[in-house]
Amino acid sequence: MRFFGEKGVQHLLRLVAFSALFGLLLIAIFIFQEGLPIILKLGLKHFLFAVHWEPQSGQFGIFPMLIASLWVTFGAMIVGAPLGIAGAIFLVEFVPRSVMRIIKPIIELLAGIPSVVFGFIGVMVLAPFIREHFGGSGLSILSASIILGTMILPTVMSISIDSIMAVPYSYREGSFALGATRWQTVHMVVLKAARSGIIASIILGMGRAIGETMAVIMIAGNAVKIPHSVLDSVRTLTANIALEMGYATGMHRQALFATGVILFVVIMILNSIANVLIKAKVSPKK
Amino acid sequence: MRIPPRWSQAGAVAILGTATFVTVMVLIFIIAFILQKGLPVVRPSFLLDFPKDMGKEGGIFPTIIASIVLPILAILIAMPLGVGTAVYLTEYTRESRLTQIIRFGTDCLAGIPSIIFGLFGFIFFVTTLKMGWSLISGGLTLALMILPTIIRTSEEAIRAVPSVYREVSYSLGATRLRTVRKVVLPNALPGIVTGMMLGIGRCIGETAAVIFTAGVSLRLPTTIFDSARTMSVHFYILAREGISTENAYGTAAVLILSVLLINLSAYGMMHWIMSKRS
Numbered sequence: 001m002r003f004f005g006e007k008g009v010q011h012l013l014r015l016v017a018f019s020a021l022f023g024l025l026l027i028a029i030f031i032f033q034e035g036l037p038i039i040l041k042l043g044l045k046h047f048l049f050a051v052h053w054e055p056q057s058g059q060f061g062i063f064p065m066l067i068a069s070l071w072v073t074f075g076a077m078i079v080g081a082p083l084g085i086a087g088a089i090f091l092v093e094f095v096p097r098s099v100m101r102i103i104k105p106i107i108e109l110l111a112g113i114p115s116v117v118f119g120f121i122g123v124m125v126l127a128p129f130i131r132e133h134f135g136g137s138g139l140s141i142l143s144a145s146i147i148l149g150t151m152i153l154p155t156v157m158s159i160s161i162d163s164i165m166a167v168p169y170s171y172r173e174g175s176f177a178l179g180a181t182r183w184q185t186v187h188m189v190v191l192k193a194a195r196s197g198i199i200a201s202i203i204l205g206m207g208r209a210i211g212e213t214m215a216v217i218m219i220a221g222n223a224v225k226i227p228h229s230v231l232d233s234v235r236t237l238t239a240n241i242a243l244e245m246g247y248a249t250g251m252h253r254q255a256l257f258a259t260g261v262i263l264f265v266v267i268m269i270l271n272s273i274a275n276v277l278i279k280a281k282v283s284p285k286k
Numbered sequence: 287m288r289i290p291p292r293w294s295q296a297g298a299v300a301i302l303g304t305a306t307f308v309t310v311m312v313l314i315f316i317i318a319f320i321l322q323k324g325l326p327v328v329r330p331s332f333l334l335d336f337p338k339d340m341g342k343e344g345g346i347f348p349t350i351i352a353s354i355v356l357p358i359l360a361i362l363i364a365m366p367l368g369v370g371t372a373v374y375l376t377e378y379t380r381e382s383r384l385t386q387i388i389r390f391g392t393d394c395l396a397g398i399p400s401i402i403f404g405l406f407g408f409i410f411f412v413t414t415l416k417m418g419w420s421l422i423s424g425g426l427t428l429a430l431m432i433l434p435t436i437i438r439t440s441e442e443a444i445r446a447v448p449s450v451y452r453e454v455s456y457s458l459g460a461t462r463l464r465t466v467r468k469v470v471l472p473n474a475l476p477g478i479v480t481g482m483m484l485g486i487g488r489c490i491g492e493t494a495a496v497i498f499t500a501g502v503s504l505r506l507p508t509t510i511f512d513s514a515r516t517m518s519v520h521f522y523i524l525a526r527e528g529i530s531t532e533n534a535y536g537t538a539a540v541l542i543l544s545v546l547l548i549n550l551s552a553y554g555m556m557h558w559i560m561s562k563r564s
Binding site: 010013016019021024027034083087090103107108114117118120121123124125157180183187207211238242245256257264267270271272274 | 309394398541
């Protein structure tokens with residue numbers, strides 16, 4: 001280390017500190033470089049809203065996949081957000097801290113289960129159940145929503161827990177002193193104060209749901225068509241990339257990278273919003 | 287009609303408690319289901335044999351090796367960058383526009399979905415830099431993917447080192463570099479290792495970013511420039527192409543056990559740090 005000297009190390013560390021930012025830029029540059037030309041050629045509007053995806057005949061419209069991604073993400077939010085937020089409220093406000101310290105890591109283990117395993121469970125357990133009780137093939141928006149909802153639960157829950165715990169205890173004491181019950185305190189005082197953090201948790205969950213790939217490929221059925229019911233099979237944007245990337249060449253491959261561009265932009269927007277909301281939570285109101 | 291506060295309180299507790307209970311049950315169900323179906327398949331021969339007939343018969347030995355080598359490569363690349371970033375952010379600079387930009391970049395990188403990492407790794411490492419489908423392409427891609435986790439956990443661990451420690455070191459005439467090396471990093475080490483293990487867990491479970499960078503070759507890799515198939519990719523192919531449900535369950539059981547074991551030891555370590563501190 002003496003070789004570098006104090007100043008040398010400082011410069012080196014400053015350089016290293018930019019590695020994440022540099023990586024992000026590199027990703028953006030290469031994805032855009034591959035994907036942007038075809039978007040410019042077809043026109044963004046055509047690429048997003050044309051309903052035909054037929055790579056063999058040079059038709060690249062991602063509208064069916066776009067709708068599918070929106071449906072599945074929306075469904076995942078309906079399943080995952082209420083459960084995640086409910087769990088967060090329960091663990092912070094209604095059980096002793098010692099219980100929370102046991103249950104929170106257990107739920108965070110959910111986040112560690114590989115997404116392919118979630119997809120597999122969906123295929124082996126959930127899809128047959130839905131096929132029997134609701135009809136259809138079982139590989140559907142509904143199944144995908146339930147599986148994705150479960151997968152984003154830990155994200156929603158752990159960020160919600162942080163933001164609920166960040167609410168100063170004096171807020172609660174004030175409410176108790178006015179004779180409110182714990183639940184009244186929670187929904188009238190605590191949740192209002194923690195609102196921006198909870199919204200951020202939902203948005204980050206949304207980002208994860210849109211970006212999830214392997215589980216969706218296994219459970220959503222992958223039919224390229226605009227769905228008419230939640231029991232229809234769909235192919236999301238991410239699934240389309242992963243399914244066709246293996247053999248795509250030329251324009252086709254560019255179109256897949258262009259799909260990546262759309263995903264990248266959507267996720268950057270979602271992350272930025274969540275980021276601002278989380279920062280807003282941190283700075284306390286005087 | 288107004289619901290009495292005591293009733294609404296009881297109702298809320300019941301609903302919230304049920305939601306939490308359901309979540310925990312789902313987790314236990316997933317793990318129990320996979321282990322119950324998969325463990326009977328996992329015999330020593332399953333772990334140590336080469337796959338035959340695309341994985342229909344035989345074991346998963348090469349995929350286990352790939353799942354060990356790939357995270358190690360990713361960690362070797364990501365740790366110096368991640369810990370270096372954390373040291374810079376905590377010890378060498380104060381909060382400024384610059385640190386805000388670095389943090390923003392880190393947060394954004396953390397939100398990028400793995401399929402985008404896969405696309406990037408394919409076009410950059412595999413194609414542009416001509417590394418081909420190989421362990422090194424996969425390792426570099428995964429390193430980028432886990433970098434935010436490493437930065438965040440290392441930064442937290444370093445910040446948790448009491449400033450008194452640093453002051454004592456400085457008062458003895460130590461330089462900043464010496465303080466970082468002899469005082470800050472050793473005390474932050476358990477926290478940094480926790481982050482490392484969480485990173486390894488993510489690498490082992492990852493599929494989308496690996497399948498397009500490390501490839502799907504079932505041969506035993508001999509150098510890091512060989513293509514290799516990890517357990518999660520193998521499991522995905524077995525399950526999706528319907529090659530062998532039995533072996534898919536077996537692979538899933540090994541996969542889930544290794545991820546759980548690594549994550550549990552990470553949490554154990556975190557718990558140990560917290561109890562030591564208080």
